[in-house]
Amino acid sequence: MSGYALELDLGSAAAWMGRAEGGVSLRVKRGEIHAVLTNSADETAALTEILTGQRRHVQGEFRVDGNEAKIRSPRDALMLGIGAVYRQDGLADALTLLDHYRLAPGVPRGKKQARATAEAAAEKYGLKVEWTIPAAELSAVERFRGELLCALAEDIDILILEEPADRLPPLEMEKLLPLLRRFTEENKTVLLITRRMETAKTASACTDLTGSRGTDEGALPPLEKRKIAAGSVALEARHLTLEKWGREEPILRAVSLEARAGEVTAVLGLPGSGLEALAAVLAGLEKASGRLRLNGKEITTMTAKERLRAGIALAPGPDMGYGLAGKATLPENMALHHYRSAAFQESGFLKKGEMRAYADQALERQGTDPKGDASAAGNSTRAEKQRFVLARETEENPEVLIALKPTEGLNRAEARDIHNRLLTVRNNRRSVLLLTEDLREAMTVGDRILVLCQGAVTGEFEPSWTTERELGLYMAGDRQQGREEPFDEEE
Amino acid sequence: MRKNKVRSFLGALLRAVFCLALALLIGLIGLTAIAFYQLQSGGNSAGLADAVNLAMEGGFLPLCLGGFEAGWSAELTAAAPVILTALAAALAWQAGLYNLGLAGQYALGAAAAIEGAAWGLPWFACLLLAAAAGAAGGVIPGLLKARFQAHEALTTVLMNWICLYGVQALLQGLNRGMGLLPDLGILIPVIAAGAALLCWGLLRYTVPGFEIRVLGDSETMARYAGMRPGKIMVFVMALSGVLAGIGGALAFISGELRAVPNLNLALTGPGLHGLAAAVLAGGNPLGAVPTGLVISHLARGAAQMNAAVFPQECGEWILALTLLLGSLLLFWGKGKREGGMKK
Numbered sequence: 001m002s003g004y005a006l007e008l009d010l011g012s013a014a015a016w017m018g019r020a021e022g023g024v025s026l027r028v029k030r031g032e033i034h035a036v037l038t039n040s041a042d043e044t045a046a047l048t049e050i051l052t053g054q055r056r057h058v059q060g061e062f063r064v065d066g067n068e069a070k071i072r073s074p075r076d077a078l079m080l081g082i083g084a085v086y087r088q089d090g091l092a093d094a095l096t097l098l099d100h101y102r103l104a105p106g107v108p109r110g111k112k113q114a115r116a117t118a119e120a121a122a123e124k125y126g127l128k129v130e131w132t133i134p135a136a137e138l139s140a141v142e143r144f145r146g147e148l149l150c151a152l153a154e155d156i157d158i159l160i161l162e163e164p165a166d167r168l169p170p171l172e173m174e175k176l177l178p179l180l181r182r183f184t185e186e187n188k189t190v191l192l193i194t195r196r197m198e199t200a201k202t203a204s205a206c207t208d209l210t211g212s213r214g215t216d217e218g219a220l221p222p223l224e225k226r227k228i229a230a231g232s233v234a235l236e237a238r239h240l241t242l243e244k245w246g247r248e249e250p251i252l253r254a255v256s257l258e259a260r261a262g263e264v265t266a267v268l269g270l271p272g273s274g275l276e277a278l279a280a281v282l283a284g285l286e287k288a289s290g291r292l293r294l295n296g297k298e299i300t301t302m303t304a305k306e307r308l309r310a311g312i313a314l315a316p317g318p319d320m321g322y323g324l325a326g327k328a329t330l331p332e333n334m335a336l337h338h339y340r341s342a343a344f345q346e347s348g349f350l351k352k353g354e355m356r357a358y359a360d361q362a363l364e365r366q367g368t369d370p371k372g373d374a375s376a377a378g379n380s381t382r383a384e385k386q387r388f389v390l391a392r393e394t395e396e397n398p399e400v401l402i403a404l405k406p407t408e409g410l411n412r413a414e415a416r417d418i419h420n421r422l423l424t425v426r427n428n429r430r431s432v433l434l435l436t437e438d439l440r441e442a443m444t445v446g447d448r449i450l451v452l453c454q455g456a457v458t459g460e461f462e463p464s465w466t467t468e469r470e471l472g473l474y475m476a477g478d479r480q481q482g483r484e485e486p487f488d489e490e491e
Numbered sequence: 492m493r494k495n496k497v498r499s500f501l502g503a504l505l506r507a508v509f510c511l512a513l514a515l516l517i518g519l520i521g522l523t524a525i526a527f528y529q530l531q532s533g534g535n536s537a538g539l540a541d542a543v544n545l546a547m548e549g550g551f552l553p554l555c556l557g558g559f560e561a562g563w564s565a566e567l568t569a570a571a572p573v574i575l576t577a578l579a580a581a582l583a584w585q586a587g588l589y590n591l592g593l594a595g596q597y598a599l600g601a602a603a604a605i606e607g608a609a610w611g612l613p614w615f616a617c618l619l620l621a622a623a624a625g626a627a628g629g630v631i632p633g634l635l636k637a638r639f640q641a642h643e644a645l646t647t648v649l650m651n652w653i654c655l656y657g658v659q660a661l662l663q664g665l666n667r668g669m670g671l672l673p674d675l676g677i678l679i680p681v682i683a684a685g686a687a688l689l690c691w692g693l694l695r696y697t698v699p700g701f702e703i704r705v706l707g708d709s710e711t712m713a714r715y716a717g718m719r720p721g722k723i724m725v726f727v728m729a730l731s732g733v734l735a736g737i738g739g740a741l742a743f744i745s746g747e748l749r750a751v752p753n754l755n756l757a758l759t760g761p762g763l764h765g766l767a768a769a770v771l772a773g774g775n776p777l778g779a780v781p782t783g784l785v786i787s788h789l790a791r792g793a794a795q796m797n798a799a800v801f802p803q804e805c806g807e808w809i810l811a812l813t814l815l816l817g818s819l820l821l822f823w824g825k826g827k828r829e830g831g832m833k834k
Binding site for chain 1: 696697698699700701704705707708709711712714715716717
């Protein structure tokens with residue numbers, strides 16, 4: 001018995017995404033809350049996949065409790081007692097938490113017995129969850145709790161949490177810690193795989209896989225946030241309500257907001273709060289009821305293309321899936337908004353040369369290195385893709401730039417670069433609407449913060465007058481401006 | 492960049508060859524089993540070696556080599572319809588659509604061409620008629636998808652039956668003669684190759700081609716770019732139908748192939764073969780030419796197998812296996828995508 005619950009030695013560079021230098025070495029003791037610090041969401045995901053058996057061709061050594069083991073499938077991982085809660089929500093919307101819970105092998109068959117077991121488990125760990133409501137109607141926090149309980153039901157020895165801070169506001173993260181400690185008191189182990197320093201700091205031991213690329217603030221370029229007086233209202237939205245067929249609750253509930261020139265208006269929400277829907281509605285990709293005005297002009301009935309021409313640009317983030325067409329080349333992507341214009345096509349034939357020239361110029365103007373080749377745009381890193389998307393949208397010189405989760409999955413240096421690009425737009429007296437799930441980002445980059453919770457705006461804040469904790473409360477729906485609700489400790 | 496392109500080409504080539512080889516191998520094993528069973532039931536106690544022998548001589552070798560017998564011109568001519576249906580499938584696939592109605596569109600095209608011939612129209616007019624008929628067969632599922640989000644995999648398959656039965660009723664009732672048109676000879680494979688080039692050029696260099704590719708990437712992406720997904724879908728399905736329709740016409744108005752387009756043949760014929768060829772080519776129009784050639788060669792070989800032991804279905808079974816394996820490999824690497832919003 002080596003005393004280690006988990007040992008991982010990955011020698012091959014291929015097994016470890018994107019790292020040129022050597023492999024990975026991990027030693028985790030039993031009863032520890034062990035953090036693993038990575039560079040980016042991609043690395044976090046890669047490591048989690050390896051440990052939970054979702055990657056097959058992994059070259060390396062793996063030992064559980066001193067015994068050599070092979071994790072070839074999620075089943076293997078389960079057999080070894082490894083369970084996980086992932087960065088991305090894994091619940092089926094139509095099923096209830098109880099349905100999910102009953103999928104675990106250890107849970108008794110009968111519905112009543114299962115429910116009793118489930119509630120006992122929730123009681124034991126001090127979590128309150130709704131067992132019999134379809135997951136679609138639960139808040140992001142409840143969904144996380146539900147997934148956590150389901151993972152714990154599997155009789156595991158090692159619990160892996162992949163980037164929990166991406167799913168939980170700070171207060172919930174604080175509440176998570178005692179629960180994890182209780183878990184480790186049963187001589188079990190917790191593995192926190194994260195790219196965030198503050199999450200890593202809560203652990204009792206840490207393995208740093210960042211390859212000393214430096215993730216502390218000192219190494220980052222400064223944030224170019226100049227003092228600018230806010231200008232007039234550029235974008236005004238009133239009572240935007242979006243209902244979707246088949247869903248009981250509206251996705252957006254009478255959302256009203258104002259974005260001013262020379263300001264970054266941050267809209268902050270948890271996963272599932274309606275950020276993507278809001279972006280789609282503002283950009284014209286989805287029709288919602290309500291009114292929308294740009295610089296005083298009514299644009300509610302305009303199509304997406306018309307809105308772009310009027311001055312609203314949407315830059316979807318790296319995880320959104322519709323910023324760049326992966327199969328098309330980079331020049332084609334850069335010319336996406338104008339491919340029909342006479343500049344880029346003639347009687348139906350694309351002018352590839354002109355597209356290339358435009359792409360190179362646009363990218364250089366925005367200070368991005370043009371890739372220079374005609375290969376599919378999908379072959380770029382996340383950060384590169386986001387820079388391309390931003391370059392394309394800022395080329396339009398929009399009045400309002402909507403950035404939807406622009407730094408999702410990026411490491412600090414890359415995120416800082418993106419932030420500075422957004423701030424350049426702001427410093428040029430344009431308006432930036434930053435829709436994000438990242439609290440820190442909203443507070444550092446935003447001039448004003450609006451909190452979106454389950455489709456409704458629950459509060460408006462000035463970053464210097466609020467705290468992460470307070471914002472977290474509003475994000476989770478525990479508090480709402482305009483309604484004096486007592487703060488319930490148990491929630 | 493160069494290196495990347497070469498690597499992906501080689502990767503695709505390797506994948507296609509591997510699929511074919513594996514399908515043939517499994518096919519050989521299957522043929523041996525059938526041979527064994529046949530020999531046993533014949534009363535004589537035959538050994539495994541005899542079965543293998545029979546399988547090779549009566550089945551496998553004719554399958555692989557039978558196509559060569561009639562010479563190159565026959566090969567190329569027979570390959571043309573398969574290449575065209577493969578192009579039809581590949582083009583639709585580029586837009587993210589699964590056109591499984593190739594057989595039906597093919598039959599419509601054939602029927603239209605034959606009708607045209609019976610009316611004494613020249614060959615290019617017959618081809619145009621075939622194109623129109625095929626387009627009709629493709630447009631309907633396209634419209635259903637654009638307007639009602641009816642999944643084309645389902646609607647095209649059902650259209651197959653409508654088209655096939657309709658064509659059968661029409662042609663048998665009217666009892667038209669075959670081969671009313673001159674043997675177009677070398678023109679046939681030229682048309683097929685030309686179509687492949689045109690498809691490739693369309694996708695790569697034209698505006699509609701760009702829209703098709705973006706739609707194939709994700710529908711949200713297309714709407715974000717200001718495109719109208721519905722319009723593009725209808726266009727692609729129509730074009731796909733045109734290609735399949737012309738394929739059908741070419742099969743029946745040439746001097747080479749003479750057969751009534753009966754239900755059986757049309758279903759197991761180019762409908763399936765085109766799909767297999769498209770999948771082996773990874774959806775690439777230019778790739779559809781060599782894969783179409785190979786598949787059609789195998790199909791002709793299948794007809795040469797010892798019919799007493801191996802009915803023609805055996806050959807078709809092997810081709811179907813190719814399709815299955817090809818699809819598996821094509822989607823192998825696409826399992827994990829970045830998380831995030833549904834596309």
